[in-house]
Amino acid sequence: xxxxxxxxxxxxxxxxxxxxxxxxxxxxxxxxxxxxxxxxxxxxxxxxxxxxxxxxxxxxxxxxxxxxxxxxxxxxxxxxxxxxxxxxxxxxxxxxxxxxxxxxxxxxxxxxxxxxxxxxxxxxxxxxxxxxxxxxxxxxxxxxxxxxxxxxxxxxxxxxxxxxxxxxxxxxxxxxxxxxxxxxxxxxxxxxxxxxxxxxxxxxxxxxxxxxxxxxxxxxxxxxxxxxxxxxxxxxxxxxxxxxxxxxxxxxxxxxxxxxxxxxxxxxxxxxxxxxxxxxxxxxxxxxxxxxxxxxxxxxxxxxxxxxxxxxxxxxxxxxxxxxxxxxxxxxxxxxxxxxxxxxxxxxxxxxxxxxxxxxxxxxxxxxxxxxxxxxxxxxxxxxxxxx
Amino acid sequence: xxxxxxxxxxxxxxxxxxxxxxxxxxxxxxxxxxxxxxxxxxxxxxxxxxxxxxxxxxxxxxxxxxxxxxxxxxxxxxxxxxxxxxxxxxxxxxxxxxxxxxxxxxxxxxxxxxxxxxxxxxxxxxxxxxxxxxxxxxxxxxxxxxxxxxxxxxxxxxxxxxxxxxxxxxxxxxxxxxxxxx
Numbered sequence: 126x127x128x129x130x131x132x133x134x135x136x137x138x139x140x141x142x143x144x145x146x147x148x149x150x151x152x153x154x155x156x157x158x159x160x161x162x163x164x165x166x167x168x169x170x171x172x173x174x175x176x177x178x179x180x181x182x183x184x185x186x187x188x189x190x191x192x193x194x195x196x197x198x199x200x201x202x203x204x205x206x207x208x209x210x211x212x213x214x215x216x217x218x219x220x221x222x223x224x225x226x227x228x229x230x231x232x233x234x235x236x237x238x239x240x241x242x243x244x245x246x247x248x249x250x251x252x253x254x255x256x257x258x259x260x261x262x263x264x265x266x267x268x269x270x271x272x273x274x275x276x277x278x279x280x281x282x283x284x285x286x287x288x289x290x291x292x293x294x295x296x297x298x299x300x301x302x303x304x305x306x307x308x309x310x311x312x313x314x315x316x317x318x319x320x321x322x323x324x325x326x327x328x329x330x331x332x333x334x335x336x337x338x339x340x341x342x343x344x345x346x347x348x349x350x351x352x353x354x355x356x357x358x359x360x361x362x363x364x365x366x367x368x369x370x371x372x373x374x375x376x377x378x379x380x381x382x383x384x385x386x387x388x389x390x391x392x393x394x395x396x397x398x399x400x401x402x403x404x405x406x407x408x409x410x411x412x413x414x415x416x417x418x419x420x421x422x423x424x425x426x427x428x429x430x431x432x433x434x435x436x437x438x439x440x441x442x443x444x445x446x447x448x449x450x451x452x453x454x455x456x457x458x459x460x461x462x463x464x465x466x467x468x469x470x471x472x473x474x475x476x477x478x479x480x481x482x483x484x485x486x487x488x489x490x491x492x493x494x495x496x497x498x499x500x501x502x503x504x505x506x507x508x509x510x511x512x513x
Numbered sequence: 514x515x516x517x518x519x520x521x522x523x524x525x526x527x528x529x530x531x532x533x534x535x536x537x538x539x540x541x542x543x544x545x546x547x548x549x550x551x552x553x554x555x556x557x558x559x560x561x562x563x564x565x566x567x568x569x570x571x572x573x574x575x576x577x578x579x580x581x582x583x584x585x586x587x588x589x590x591x592x593x594x595x596x597x598x599x600x601x602x603x604x605x606x607x608x609x610x611x612x613x614x615x616x617x618x619x620x621x622x623x624x625x626x627x628x629x630x631x632x633x634x635x636x637x638x639x640x641x642x643x644x645x646x647x648x649x650x651x652x653x654x655x656x657x658x659x660x661x662x663x664x665x666x667x668x669x670x671x672x673x674x675x676x677x678x679x680x681x682x683x684x685x686x687x688x689x690x691x692x693x694x695x
Binding site: 138139140143183186187190192194195198227230233353356357358359360361366371373378379443444445446447448449456458460462463464470471473475479480483484487512513 | 533534535536555558559560561562563565567568576578580582583585587589608609610612613621631633634635636637638639646647655659660661662
């Protein structure tokens with residue numbers, strides 16, 4: 126803690142001072158963020174350094190906190206769907222799904238089969254876009270500028286495709302209670318069919334250009350080892366858990382929608398380090414393409430919204446339910462409690478990034494600061510999701 | 514699945530329909546037993562998904578959701594914290610990931626968790642840390658049993674009335690109760 130001799134004031138805010146209380150003599154307290162190129166979005170991490178080594182780290186959250194859970198209490202269930210697109214801008218459709226799915230489960234609403242396939246297609250496309258965003262931004266963190274240009278080129282094509290049915294490019298509010306807002310048009314389906322081989326042709330290039338690159342390998346191999354037992358204690362899920370060898374994917378573990386009918390692999394890595402998490406995400410892009418391709422073949426004709434779908438003023442029946450889906454970052458859980466009134470009584474949003482980031486303090490201990498940044502990026506953080 | 518919590522002093526244990534409620538087992542424990550219950554869950558390989566409070570007429574129902582990497586199902590442990598003194602011992606010493614969830618619950622509902630190593634505001638601004646945005650207006654609080662899933666009761670402690678309908682209709686199975694309290 127620094128006290129200015131002339132004014133007697135203490136440097137730093139509440140969090141810095143609280144963190145500095147237990148600092149070692151002679152160590153350096155450094156604030157990374159909330160606006161810093163190495164911290165995604167507005168994450169702030171306070172680190173205590175001994176030379177270049179991290180003695181202790183503490184993420185400080187709340188800079189993007191919007192209290193979505195309170196907003197859920199002042200809107201009807203149907204009016205709350207647009208909020209879900211704004212929780213996680215990386216994989217907005219999965220959040221749409223988690224909330225809509227929870228309400229459907231509580232009300233016992235069956236979704237038409239075509240709508241289920243449309244949901245899977247859009248959700249998987251969004252997952253690829255999310256992984257591409259992570260990939261580009263992560264390499265940017267590590268000092269490689271070019272890959273994000275390639276990643277955004279491909280991601281742009283996905284956004285164009287998703288724009289046809291959803292009408293938006295980032296903060297989707299596409300799902301409805303009982304289906305989706307709009308069917309996939311012929312033009313949209315044609316573009317999807319064209320995109321799949323294109324994306325497949327890009328992946329070997331990504332591998333040659335980036336994944337096998339010696340500089341990247343030296344930055345991420347053996348860095349940030351997370352043991353499966355740590356994943357359990359912190360509740361880490363998604364590619365973070367799978368990168369540590371835990372084959373846990375909600376699409377398989379607690380199957381929902383039409384995923385049981387689809388053939389896909391849940392990739393895991395025994396490396397447990399940043400490289401393991403990297404590999405898992407790269408394979409997931411391929412797997413999502415396989416899923417979309419199968420959906421195009423299996424998709425029946427029919428409605429995409431159940432007849433008599435709830436109106437905005439519709440009241441959710443009394444009761445509670447918990448529904449989880451697999452998002453790009455892990456398990457997205459929504460716990461809804463309804464008293465039968467106009468608005469939901471309580472909506473709890475479980476963000477995967479929240480639990481994944483809570484690991485960081487433990488994993489970063491004893492690493493070099495530059496490696497701590499490599500670990501942070503490998504967790505794939507979307508701050509609005511963590512802060513909610 | 515009932516054997517999972519054998520030996521832990523429970524107030525209420527019920528099996529639920531997972532397909533409908535997303536929960537396979539719901540148990541109420543007293544605040545004093547939550548740490549030992551959490552230790553059991555850790556030992557059995559369950560992980561903490563999240564932790565959240567619900568402001569009901571009778572108090573804050575703090576729910577701990579647990580899932581397993583290899584087994585299906587979800588176990589919900591619940592603790593009732595009274596409005597006048599909402600305190601639940603921290604389980605951050607068992608599940609480190611609970612530290613942030615507990616801080617969040619303190620921010621939103623003002624439930625405090627003695628034993629949490631760093632119970633400072635997480636999402637709320639430290640300058641307005643005591644405004645508790647998710648606390649309900651006393652007039653709009655609803656009884657817990659009107660909303661929460663009662664499930665198929667396996668065991669209910671005689672003094673536990675939170676989930677019992679106003680007319681007494683608890684169908685406690687004595688054998689399950691004996692196993693849970695043994």
